[in-house]
Amino acid sequence: MSTPADDLKTAVIIEDDPEIRHILSEVLESSGFSTVSVGNGIDGVRAVLTYKPLLTTIDVTMPGIDGIEAAKRIRAQSDTFIIMLTGLSDEADVIAGLGAGADDYLLKPFRPRELRARVEALLRRSRGLPPTAAPAPASQGSVGPSFPAARVATASTPVVPVVADAVVVPVPAAPTASGPAPLGSDGEWLVHRDLRLHPENRVVLIGDDELELTRTEFDLLATLLESKRRVRSKADLTLVLRGESYVTSYYVGDADKRAVEAHMTNLRRKLGESAANPRYIETVRGVGYRLTAESA
Known part of the structure; x- marks a missing residue:
């Protein structure tokens, strides 16, 4: 008999409003998830470590630690998909x-149909490598929260990874002063200047330094590296992230485009560059983004 922690379709709902918790449970269970609901950020972090869910929804404004802090603590120890629910625009x-x-966010009030669409889009995307050695949810002898048993729904939806039509460049692994060669050193890398990305092992290097990117930041960067100097619009990148790159009728709203802008801001910060003086990614005003020229 499987336990909730073994269920690949478990969702944790972190929301202090009982009515919204109920709506989220109904929507996710209708999509084939078993659900665990908690009312604050601390219990939410513990629930994620206990149940190891495929999906987690987090309200931004909660008592105790807010949703932003809860997401940081969860992301440090789990690769669960995270959807933020917020009334803050x-x-x-x-x-x-x-x-x-x-990985995504929804503004309140939201339509259940939109939440289902966002969840289905996340499930179509490849998951990153699992985190290593996540700590136990509570130390021996401590008193943890009493979580409800996961409510199991009967439907199931397969996880279908997106297969990118990448044009890759084989390069040798960069030598390191000490330690093993980086992951994927025998495989294919996408390369731009001193930036290298390994699609299969989901590793990004600038020189010999490895970058820690979120799943979405990695997918955005991989898409731009594959596209080289071809401009990718915000709408185009939204569709790529949702696995809808060949569905031209899919609606992309202003909120979706703002989300891409926000992800790009965070990605550029981690790359150590700015939009005003780009080394790797340049903005084509009014259109979208592309790689910079190979030489300055």
């Missing part, structure tokens, strides 16, 4: 949520 709040490790 200011771009700074969106950037903060995505920078904390969220």
Whole structure:
């Protein structure tokens, strides 16, 4: 008999509003998830470590630690998909949520149909490598929260990874002063200047330094590296991230484009560059993004 922690279709709901928790449970269970609901960030972090869910929804404004801090703690120890639910539409709040490790966000009030579409889109995307040695949810002898048993739904939806039509460049692994060669050193890398990305092992290097990117930041960077100097619009990148790159009728709204902008802001920060003086990614005003020229 499988336990909730073994269920690949478990979802943890972190939300302090009982009515919204109920709506989220109904929507996710209708999509084939078993659900575990908690009302604050601390219990939410513990629930994620206990149940190891495929998906986690987090409300931004909660008592105790807020959703941003909860997302940071979860992302440090779990590769669960994270959808932030927020009534805050200011771009700074969106950037903060995505920078904390969220894969997507929804503004309240939201339509259940939209939430289902966002969840299905996340499931179509390849998951990153699992985290290593996540700590136990509570130390021996401590008193942890009493979580409800996961409510199991009967439907199931397969996880279908997106297969990118990448044009890759084989290069040898960069020598290191000590330690093993980087992951994927025998495989194919996407290369631009001193930036290298390994699609299969999901490793990004600048020189010999490895970057820690969120799943979405990695997918954005991989798409731009594959596209080289071809401009990718915000709508185009939204569709790529959702596995809808060949569905021209899929609606892309302003909120989706703002999310891409926020992810790009965080990605550029991690790359150590700015939009005003780009080394790797340049903005084509009014159109989208592309790689910079190979030489300055």
